[in-house]
Amino acid sequence: MTLQARLLLLSRDDDWLQGLSRDLDRLGIRTLSAASPEAACAALADLGIEAVLVDESCEKGWPGLLEKLRAACLPRRIPAIMMRHDDDYVIPAGWDMVFTKDAHPQQISLSVEHLVRACVAEEEYDLRCLTFNNGAQGLDQLMQNQPKLSLLSIGQPDPEFLALTHALKKQDADVVAALSSYSAFDYLHDKVFDAVLLWGSDQPSEALSIASGMRRNTRLYHTPVLLRLNRAMELDLGDAYLRGVSDIGNPSAGNAEIADRLLRLARVHRRHLTIRKTLEAMRGDPQMDKGTGLFGRDLFANHLARLARGAVERQRPLSICVLKITDTPDIFRARKKKMFERALPQIGSMIARLIRAEDTAGRLSNDVFALALPATTLNSARNVAERISAVIGCTAFDSGQGRPPFVVEFDVGAAEMREGEPAGDVLMRAAAAADNRDRQAG
Numbered sequence: 001m002t003l004q005a006r007l008l009l010l011s012r013d014d015d016w017l018q019g020l021s022r023d024l025d026r027l028g029i030r031t032l033s034a035a036s037p038e039a040a041c042a043a044l045a046d047l048g049i050e051a052v053l054v055d056e057s058c059e060k061g062w063p064g065l066l067e068k069l070r071a072a073c074l075p076r077r078i079p080a081i082m083m084r085h086d087d088d089y090v091i092p093a094g095w096d097m098v099f100t101k102d103a104h105p106q107q108i109s110l111s112v113e114h115l116v117r118a119c120v121a122e123e124e125y126d127l128r129c130l131t132f133n134n135g136a137q138g139l140d141q142l143m144q145n146q147p148k149l150s151l152l153s154i155g156q157p158d159p160e161f162l163a164l165t166h167a168l169k170k171q172d173a174d175v176v177a178a179l180s181s182y183s184a185f186d187y188l189h190d191k192v193f194d195a196v197l198l199w200g201s202d203q204p205s206e207a208l209s210i211a212s213g214m215r216r217n218t219r220l221y222h223t224p225v226l227l228r229l230n231r232a233m234e235l236d237l238g239d240a241y242l243r244g245v246s247d248i249g250n251p252s253a254g255n256a257e258i259a260d261r262l263l264r265l266a267r268v269h270r271r272h273l274t275i276r277k278t279l280e281a282m283r284g285d286p287q288m289d290k291g292t293g294l295f296g297r298d299l300f301a302n303h304l305a306r307l308a309r310g311a312v313e314r315q316r317p318l319s320i321c322v323l324k325i326t327d328t329p330d331i332f333r334a335r336k337k338k339m340f341e342r343a344l345p346q347i348g349s350m351i352a353r354l355i356r357a358e359d360t361a362g363r364l365s366n367d368v369f370a371l372a373l374p375a376t377t378l379n380s381a382r383n384v385a386e387r388i389s390a391v392i393g394c395t396a397f398d399s400g401q402g403r404p405p406f407v408v409e410f411d412v413g414a415a416e417m418r419e420g421e422p423a424g425d426v427l428m429r430a431a432a433a434a435d436n437r438d439r440q441a442g
Contacts, residue, residue, distance in 0.1 A: 004048060004148035005032035007112055010040045010069075011055035021054075023105035026350075031114060036436040037062050041072035041193060048075065050116045050375075053081045053108070059092070061075040066094050076314035077122055079115035081108075098263055100257075102250060105143035106241040114222075118272040120316070120375045125275055127310055131303040132285050136197070142274055149266045152193070154184040154210060155199025158230060160255060164197075173266070181210050188220060192268035194273075194305035197258075198245075200229040211244035224271070228258060234266075276357040283352060289363045292348020299426075300362030304372050307360065308423035311374065317375055318417045319381035321353075322430040323366035323389060323410040334399060339406070343397040350395070354388045370427065378416035384437040385412045411435070 007029050009019050014035075021031045032049065037058075043049060059082060068078055079096040091098050096115055099108060134302055137294070151173055153161065165175045176193075178184035187193075196214070198321040202372055214220040224246040229235070229264035239252040240248060246265055249258045288292040295303060304320070311318035323349055325331060334340040344366070351361050351369055360372040371388075373381050391408040411431025417426045 008052040044072040077119035104237040121275040121358040154192040215244035279357040295362035321371040321385035326409040
């Protein structure tokens with residue numbers, strides 16, 4: 001099977017293309033290279049490219065390049081990233097992220113994953129507005145009514161701190177300073193920040209431990225973190241990004257550049273957070289299943305058909321999972337005592353919390369649930385379903401009258417939509433896979 005390229009690299013520098021392509025391929029981000037706007041637009045139109053990374057010289061040499069790239073892949077949304085070489089060059093508006101020529105491949109890889117999921121969530125928002133027919137505002141309108149960006153600066157006072165704070169405030173951002181990790185987590189506990197700036201000081205170990213601590217907190221997991229190095233030092237960049245740092249500012253980077261990068265991280269995070277909150281709020285729509293808060297059978301079928309059409313138009317994969325509650329002696333006794341029905345709202349709520357905001361969970365019957373996972377391949381979909389099954393399988397539900405609690409097990413099936421295949425057929429294949437697993441277990 002040929003692996004699909006995910007990231008398009010546009011540059012006239014062959015050495016840069018080959019080096020970056022090799023590094024990203026090693027990290028699992030398959031790339032495709034182009035040397036002209038025409039070749040790039042053709043690739044975006046014909047292939048399911050998920051993101052594009054452009055050398056700064058191309059943006060300078062080809063006016064209107066960004067608009068052409070975005071138009072070529074419509075209705076699919078893609079993040080557009082620029083690789084910067086000239087520190088004095090003023091970056092035009094519209095680019096989702098800007099990296100310097102010293103950017104680490106791990107940094108680019110993590111950013112691509114995050115930005116792509118944000119684009120998928122935006123596409124899901126548009127589809128759900130059509131399914132619910134609620135006339136909701138567009139995301140650009142929602143973003144216009146947002147308060148100022150809120151940033152947290154963590155570290156001992158530095159001579160550059162006031163200058164950087166001034167540069168951020170000139171861009172209409174609020175900056176809060178925390179002088180220690182203790183006060184930092186107090187602030188993070190009490191307030192939502194759009195991005196965090198860590199001052200590396202002489203030893204960045206404390207800053208890295210703060211980033212790691214944020215990644216262990218589910219509420220702070222997606223908050224972007226920029227590590228500002230005050231002086232040249234040896235640092236395992238790959239380890240820093242894996243520990244939770246989103247971007248690293250080298251000592252040579254000026255305040256204007258650091259402010260620009262931090263604000264871009266904050267804006268992307270704010271937009272993604274707004275999308276997630278809006279999608280989660282839609283779960284309270286009157287059309288949802290009142291018992292579990294999931295999509296009901298008919299609403300799920302309606303939205304699934306729309307998801308399938310969207311997947312074809314956007315050249316994205318679509319996978320469906322079916323989770324069927326296994327008829328065990330525990331479940332039989334719980335049904336007889338009417339305790340199974342009382343557990344269903346909790347089961348539905350757990351499923352809703354265990355999926356991403358852009359995923360769709362439906363209740364097809366009393367004991368069958370389905371998941372529609374946009375931009376998700378078969379293997380990833382299986383992992384999602386197995387994880388949900390495992391988490392719920394570790395939960396004890398009340399049996400009443402002093403009886404020992406019962407547990408719920410699932411038979412899980414998954415299927416990925418094939419070319420030209422109707423959405424209903426994909427759902428039936430996933431259900432058949434769950435039934436086959438049930439028979440094998442029996």
